[in-house]
Amino acid sequence: MNYARFLTAVSAARKPSPIRMLTEIQQRSPPSMISLAAGAPNPNTFPFQSCSIQVKNGDMLTFDETMMKRALQYSASSGIPELLTWMKNLQKNLHSPPTANYSAEKGQMDMCVTTGSQEGLCKVFEMLVNPGDNVLLDAPTYSGTLAALARQYDLLIIEDDPYYFLQFDKPWAPTFLSMDVDGRIIRTDSFSKILSSGLRIGFVTGPKPLVDRVVLHIQASTMHTSTFTQLMVSQLLHGWGQEGFLNHVDGVIEFYRTQRDAMLSSADKWLKDVAEWHAPAAGMFLWIKVKGVADTQKLIMEKALEKEVLLVPGGVFMINSSDPCPYVRAAFSLSTPQQIDEAFKRLSALIKESL
C-alpha cells in the first residue's frame, strides 16, 4: 500500500515534535537516566496526593502517591503502554485482523488512544480528506461489497463504530477491520457507551503508517489523552481481564435491550397508525419514519418542543441536511419506560394534529 498518496498536504508535512520524543524516551528510561531535557513540571508541587475509586462490583482502583504522580504527569502521545497493550489484545481477539502480523510498511495493525473516538475521527478526516474530495458512505448491509470495492479501486475505509459493543444479538456483525486484507481499514472505537462518556477514551486502530500520522497530529494538539483517565481505565481493564470486560458489556447490553423493548412497545401502542420503524439490532436509538409528513424538521424543532418532548429530526444526519426527511430519531438510553410512553403519546398527538 502506498499510504503517502492518501495524505493531505498538512498531514504529509507533519514532523515529530523533538520535545515530545524526548519526553517519551525519558519515560521509557531506567531511573539511572538523568534528564535535564523535558519541560515536565515537578509533581511534588501538585495539590493531589492519592485517590481510590470504588468500582460497582466492589473492587477498588487505588492510586498511591507514586501512581498519582504518574497520573498527573505528561505521557506518550499514542497512549499509556499498558492500556494500548490491553486494547491490542482485545482487538486481535474480537476482529482477528489479518494485518496483525504484517510488517509496519505493509500496514501492520497499530493503535493509539484518543480523547473519545470523536477526536480520532476528526484527526483521521483531517489526515485524509481535502475540500472537494469525494467520500463514499456505506449502507451497513453492504459491508462485504464495500470492502471488495475498496480493494479494487484502492480506497481506504474509515469504520466509525461506537455502538459495536451494544449489539443485542450474537454473533456480532463482522467488522471491516476483520476483513482487512491489505491494511486499508482505519477503525475508531469508543468507551463512551460502555465505560463512561465523560472520561473521553477512544481508540484508533489501523495501519501503522496512518496511526503514526494521527499521533503526530495529537503531539501538536492535545499532546495526549489525560494520563489520569487512561490509568483509571487501564487499572479497571487489567483487573477485569477480557472476560470481565465482556461480562460488563453484556450487562450494559441487557440494560439497553430492556429499554429498547419498552420503547418498541410504546411505539406499538401510540404510533402504529402514524409511523413505521424497525427494531434496532444495536445502539440506543429508534428511527421512526413518520407517515404523511415529508419533513420532520418543523414538527420536531417547533411543535414537539412546545409539547415538551425532545427528539432529533432525521434531516440533521443526512448528507444534505436541508433536504426534506420524514425520519425522527428517538433515544431509549436515558428516559424511564414511563417517560418514553408519555413522550410517544405526545408525539402521536402532534403527528395527528399536523396531518
Ligand SMILES: Cc1ncc(COP(=O)(O)O)c(C=O)c1O
Ligand atoms: C456515530 C458516532 N461516532 C462517534 C461518536 C463519538 O463518540 P465519543 O464519545 O467516543 O467521542 C458518537 C457519539 O455519540 C457517534 O454517535
